[in-house]
Amino acid sequence: EVQLVESGGGLVQPGGSLRLSCAASGFTFSSYEMNWVRQAPGKGLEWVSYISSSGSTIYYADSVKGRFTISRDNAKNSLYLQMNSLRAEDTAVYYCARAGGGQTLYYYYYYMDVWGKGTTVTVSS
């Protein structure tokens, strides 16, 4: 069964750090690009960060740039998100998601086809 399982969430004080993990199983992890997506309480989905299959290409949302670091260990089938200088507005459920894509004659397309159940991060004093 194709599966993603996040862990590492919890309660942290403002300015603190957390490291989220995402364990992949049921597919060849090293062949897939990955994303972190978050959802604040009662709010919509927000893309956080992307990493290519090899880890050589990385993107961040402006809201986390300079504070968060995405990484992966293909030998361990794992994705990570190191979160530093946490703020109250980082409080959210954090999902890891497998990415895919392709192209037609005129358009490219991308999608996130497998999602974990999420891990909750609460930033509060």
Place this chain on the structure above:
Amino acid sequence: SSELTQDPAVSVALGQTVRITCQGDSLRSYYASWYQQKPGQAPVLVIYGKNNRPSGIPDRFSGSSSGNTASLTITGAQAEDEADYYCNSRDSSGNHLDWVFGGGTKLTVL
């Protein structure tokens, strides 16, 4: 960075057809993908590419695109389709190829 705009809420009578739209400049270059999210659950991909459904998604879900607007259509809406729906695309307006979500549309099935 580019944005994707969705209507906050849409309603449909049971068994009728509903269209949920998503507007943004990035949709002139990239097809949107669409996700269904029910309360307390992770998002589920329902449409990607020109009009592709992942395995297990009912064929009452379909997608289309024109100019800067992408649409998700549910033909014969069922009670279990009541959920939040999000569109998603890539955004190449900056220096990087970021991802972007619409704000979401809450679908109520009456």
